[in-house]
Amino acid sequence: MGSFFTIDTEYADLKQVASAYLIEEEGHGIVIETNTTHAIPKILSVMENHQIDVNCIDYIIVTHVHLDHAGGAWYLLEKCPNAVLLAHPKTAKHLIDPSLLIKSATSVYGKENFQKLYGEIRPIPKERVRVMEHGEFLDWRSHSFEFIYTKGHANHHFCIYDKKLNGIFTGDSFGISYPHLENGKSFIFPTTTPTDFDAKEAINSIDLILGTGANLCYLTHFGPIQNLNHWARDLKKGLQLCHDAMLDLKNIPKENRLPFMETKVKEMMQILADDNEVSLTDKDWALLRLDVNLNAQGLVYAYEKSEKHS
Template identity: 40%
Template sequence: MSLSPKLPDWMEEVGPDLYCIDCDYVQPRLACVYLMINDAGRAAFLETNTSRAVSRFLEALKVLGYSTDDVDWIIPTHVHLDHAGGAGALLRECSRATVLAHPRAAKHLINPDRLIQSSIQVYGQETFEKLYGEIVPCPESRVRIMADGESLHWGNRTLEFLYTRGHANHHFCIYEKTSGVFTGDSFGIAYPDLQSGGPFLFASSTPTDFDPPAAHESLDRIRNTGTGSVFLTHFGRLDSLEEAGRQLHESLQFLTGLYDDARARFKSAEDKAAPELKQSLEEEVRTRILDSWVDQLLSRGFPDASAIQERLGMDAALNAGGIVFAAQRSLKKG
């Protein structure tokens, strides 16, 4: 086995025996999966993206001189389909592997019908199939639930599981002390092509569990591990954690203001369930989010506002949808 194999351009070593695999989801360098190897030559995948990326994960094993029989663990941070959509398909290829999951996520990995139907309602059948491909159920016997704070000793590595609500109620992060924290969506988004003017991160408020106070607590929990590095699913390794944490808390405060405004609009409306009200609020919130990001990036030296709008339009729409959904649901709860 080569000590320094030639890596394809979609694969990068981001730590000792730790590799970032670009899933080419929607576009390059938007979503990744991490492949970790321990001192016994055993492998773990952290995140699974979609079934359309599984062939790339198998190729990554082969590049490093490993096979699917060497995979012990498959670990999605939560069941949003850009993180867990490929879990069942990858598990099917890795006959000795076990999926490690949050208890609220496990049931959807075992029976993904609800996830599939809700996603089809959002995207439509054609776009759903283009984005996610086949969603394969995970056999219940091959799914292990991890408790909050539970540690898994695995060769020279220890994986500690930290429940981190705010983005999703079924979200956990994985803290591996020799590497850092694998944060899923709990430590924001930092696309590599937007970092040339300095760190630029923003919080994710995608539907349906956005909870600002819990998201602030999760940021602090990650920082309080004392780690020097985090590994974002969107995207890559990040070491400037003090500045990142400051930006993310500010981002959450901004999103909370939008949530409060949307909630007030719903509360004052005669027909709180009117589809046109929800639609107009989502568009208004999306515009305010996108304008904020454009202003920040222009101040960092990015020359083209229209290019920024095109690059981040999908993220702004997803964040807006989550904020408006949460605001409307809060009134239904009373």
């Protein structure tokens, strides 16, 4: 029969913000997304509680290299000696040699905050990594997984469609929806974090996800969602609002662009929340503060990059 687990990785010590997934069949397992090094004991605890031997984890899959998705991959591989990491080729490169990844993230967060958020990151032996190409299939036990490249959020991103579950693991390509807002309702919004955001590609990726015919999206942030056509419309609306806000940046002095864009991102989130009759409280906005800032940074970065190339 098999089992399926949504694991709360408690990213940044917050509940229901980032998930990992564990699929079990005949005592063997696959883990999809690892979050950070700090999350690995939580994943191992779920395995232990359900009598899934670390030696029987066959594959670990990460959707892309951002550290809230893949930062703990090296540590989980160390704990699961027979597992193979499945990754996009660009992701594989940076997990085999994470020096640039660490340098970049440390420059953004500072050494102390980097350690607090992500912990240690070590290189992964290349012989334990398998690159998955766009459209490639993996047959495992009674499951068949299709790997689909989905640009927009990041150029090194893929989603994984599971035919048996008729669900797709979307990483950050189908947005963010936190299930524990104060008034008990949820909404969805796109994630436009640095440094690869492309609104046109992001919309195309949403269509690729819908094109699988999946009934469920397994979001990394956070958990499974249904009613995909409804959420896709909201995501496309949010992406259009982001695109329009980027066009306004040409009239904004460089030093004012980030606060301007933070205001625009908050407006976008408020519109999408209102469309779903979600009343956002001060506590909800506190939870969303980091997303507002990172999304705004990504939009400003994308605009300034396009400005250089125009």
